[in-house]
Amino acid sequence: MAYVAVSGGKEAIEASIRLLDWYRSGTPLDLELEAIEKKLSLLVDRVMGEAGLYSPAYAALALRQCEGSVEEAVFLLRAYRSTLARRHCTLPADTAGMRVVRRISAAFKDIEGGQMLGATYDYTHRLIRFEADSEGAQSFHDRLRALCAAQPPEPITPCPRVSDTLKRDGLLDVYAENNETPFDVTENLLEFPAPRSARLQTMARADTGFLSGLAYSSLRGFGQVHPTVGELRTGYVELCVPYLFDSTQSIYVGEILITEAECLTEADDRGQLKLALGYGAVFGRNENKAIAMAVVDRELNHPGPNPAQNEEFVLTHGDSLEMNGFLSHLKLPHYVTFQSKLDAVRNTRRQGDESKL
Amino acid sequence: MNPNYNYAFLDEGSKREIRRATLKAVAIPGYQVPFGSRELPIGRGWGTGGIQLTLSLIGPEDVLKVIDQGSDDSVNAVNIKKFVSLCTDVPTTVHTREATLVQTRHRIPEAPMSNRQILVLQVPLPEPLRIVEPREEITKRMHAEKDYAPMWLQLYESLIRYGRVTLSSEYPCMVEGRYLLNPSPIPRFDTPKLNGSECLYLFGAGREKKIYAIPPHTKVQPLAFDDVPFRRETFAGKRCRLCGSENTYLDEMFDAATGERQYQCSDTSYCQEMCAK
Numbered sequence: 001m002a003y004v005a006v007s008g009g010k011e012a013i014e015a016s017i018r019l020l021d022w023y024r025s026g027t028p029l030d031l032e033l034e035a036i037e038k039k040l041s042l043l044v045d046r047v048m049g050e051a052g053l054y055s056p057a058y059a060a061l062a063l064r065q066c067e068g069s070v071e072e073a074v075f076l077l078r079a080y081r082s083t084l085a086r087r088h089c090t091l092p093a094d095t096a097g098m099r100v101v102r103r104i105s106a107a108f109k110d111i112e113g114g115q116m117l118g119a120t121y122d123y124t125h126r127l128i129r130f131e132a133d134s135e136g137a138q139s140f141h142d143r144l145r146a147l148c149a150a151q152p153p154e155p156i157t158p159c160p161r162v163s164d165t166l167k168r169d170g171l172l173d174v175y176a177e178n179n180e181t182p183f184d185v186t187e188n189l190l191e192f193p194a195p196r197s198a199r200l201q202t203m204a205r206a207d208t209g210f211l212s213g214l215a216y217s218s219l220r221g222f223g224q225v226h227p228t229v230g231e232l233r234t235g236y237v238e239l240c241v242p243y244l245f246d247s248t249q250s251i252y253v254g255e256i257l258i259t260e261a262e263c264l265t266e267a268d269d270r271g272q273l274k275l276a277l278g279y280g281a282v283f284g285r286n287e288n289k290a291i292a293m294a295v296v297d298r299e300l301n302h303p304g305p306n307p308a309q310n311e312e313f314v315l316t317h318g319d320s321l322e323m324n325g326f327l328s329h330l331k332l333p334h335y336v337t338f339q340s341k342l343d344a345v346r347n348t349r350r351q352g353d354e355s356k357l
Numbered sequence: 358m359n360p361n362y363n364y365a366f367l368d369e370g371s372k373r374e375i376r377r378a379t380l381k382a383v384a385i386p387g388y389q390v391p392f393g394s395r396e397l398p399i400g401r402g403w404g405t406g407g408i409q410l411t412l413s414l415i416g417p418e419d420v421l422k423v424i425d426q427g428s429d430d431s432v433n434a435v436n437i438k439k440f441v442s443l444c445t446d447v448p449t450t451v452h453t454r455e456a457t458l459v460q461t462r463h464r465i466p467e468a469p470m471s472n473r474q475i476l477v478l479q480v481p482l483p484e485p486l487r488i489v490e491p492r493e494e495i496t497k498r499m500h501a502e503k504d505y506a507p508m509w510l511q512l513y514e515s516l517i518r519y520g521r522v523t524l525s526s527e528y529p530c531m532v533e534g535r536y537l538l539n540p541s542p543i544p545r546f547d548t549p550k551l552n553g554s555e556c557l558y559l560f561g562a563g564r565e566k567k568i569y570a571i572p573p574h575t576k577v578q579p580l581a582f583d584d585v586p587f588r589r590e591t592f593a594g595k596r597c598r599l600c601g602s603e604n605t606y607l608d609e610m611f612d613a614a615t616g617e618r619q620y621q622c623s624d625t626s627y628c629q630e631m632c633a634k
Binding site (some may be wrong): 082164192322 | 393435
């Protein structure tokens with residue numbers, strides 16, 4: 001099948017889409033949506049975060065439609081998002097009241113409210129299990145559910161933050177609560193210097209790999225920050241919208257799973273030192289992204305020559321949709337501009353040209 | 358037209374917001390108006406700024422033409438038309454004169470456009486100063502202060518080094534003596550068409566979230582020194598192998614079988630009309 005851009009574009013596109021279906025139909029085995037949503041949940045979390053749309057079912061649907069490509073799935077969700085009217089804004093979610101499923105601190109051995117390791121691959125041995133699981137999916141599911149159901153339920157107690165303790169000790173600056181309406185980068189052009197709300201929103205939606213690489217560059221020496229994870233917590237947060245007819249009331253609309261990270265670094269405090277905090281929050285259990293975000297958030301408070309310290313550099317190059325859109329556009333025909341380039345190049349190479357001034 | 362989507366895909370509030378930004382752009386020729394660029398089912402960098410302009414403007418009485426590299430049948434043009442017909446029932450045409458709205462990438466049609474037409478250009482990088490200054494914060498200030506010295510210096514340096522201004526397409530232009538504008542990657546061949554035109558030119562940059570405009574009868578001058586005139590690409594001694602035109606922008610190509618070098622009009626619709634004459 002020939003790729004002819006100038007003519008026959010329509011037929012070529014139709015054939016190309018049929019060929020995609022051929023790839024997507026590689027096996028007669030079914031890939032059920034529920035299985036993607038519940039068994040590839042970290043992938044689903046990553047896609048929801050980078051799309052800025054919390055919907056595990058639609059993320060699974062998007063992933064199945066595009067052979068599991070993260071950027072394509074993000075793309076599908078973002079485009080869908082554009083069709084939705086924005087009817088409500090939730091009230092600020094109080095993550096102190098999070099129903100925590102994992103909470104650790106690398107700063108202190110013991111913390112108020114306790115550490116809870118929760119689910120993590122950190123302490124697994126990364127050995128591929130070549131033998132297929134002998135247990136069937138149904139039995140695996142039932143056994144784990146039964147195991148969990150047999151546990152006595154723990155009461156949900158709000159956990160204070162590690163940083164609250166440090167604030168009480170006077171080691172961390174305390175800021176008044178900022179209740180301004182956050183800048184929304186999905187409805188406005190980001191301008192620089194950017195308000196912090198725009199910075200945090202942009203990073204929460206950023207490509208995981210981009211943010212991780214930037215944070216890594218900072219840790220390796222292209223930056224000033226080698227932080228300590230003061231606290232990393234994952235859990236369910238309740239979302240409420242204001243009740244129209246009574247401003248003292250709100251309506252509970254559901255809960256979302258998020259991961260929040262607070263990183264601590266030393267900072268100058270007029271002749272002595274203090275601690276300063278970087279903050280990250282992402283959808284789902286995307287822990288490294290939350291930590292990377294906290295590192296870069298902190299780094300952005302140190303304007304300097306390194307990439308992670310340059311606000312405009314960090315905030316304009318990390319959006320999955322934007323970076324992949326512009327990279328992929330290089331595949332489009334560029335005959336006209338290339339012709340123009342050829343003309344400019346050839347003109348400089350003409351011998352004895354009248355223009356040699 | 359798929360009834361599951363709003364007319365022209367975007368919700369009415371978003372379309373109105375884009376039209377407001379467009380009106381501001383028309384009121385301040387050459388000034389880049391920021392807007393809340395929406396995500397579309399088409400890739401960022403694939404013409405989403407132009408498509409948002411088209412979607413915000415299009416109505417049942419319109420006739421749409423979409424070209425890419427001058428061609429109506431190019432993959433990207435076909436794809437955009439397919440998307441617009443998913444969410445509107447607007448007829449499309451290949452004939453420049455029949456269209457009320459023309460969306461284009463990299464070309465301005467050869468046939469002159471009239472005052473009942475709008476040409477929407479897709480813009481990858483709206484900032485003409487980006488080649489001399491990477492930071493938006495600084496370029497915004499440079500525009501405010503009309504500080505275009507680094508750009509002149511860039512032209513001067515290329516003259517000294519190569520004896521020529523080596524800028525190729527998207528040649529920077531001054532609009533009404535006030536704002537420096539990037540005309541999107543149209544070839545220099547098309548740049549003079551921007552000056553004192555009959556039609557409205559709208560520029561949309563989706564990824565960079567900017568809209569700007571050149572209204573009809575606006576003075577648009579490519580940057581050039583008094584003693585070194587602006588030059589278009591030249592195709593002297595060459596002609597279109599299909600219609601024989603000697604005054605159009607030509608694509609250079611190689612015969613698939615023989616490898617022989619050939620030229621033909623980049624504007625395929627114009628070429629077909631010339632062949633039919």
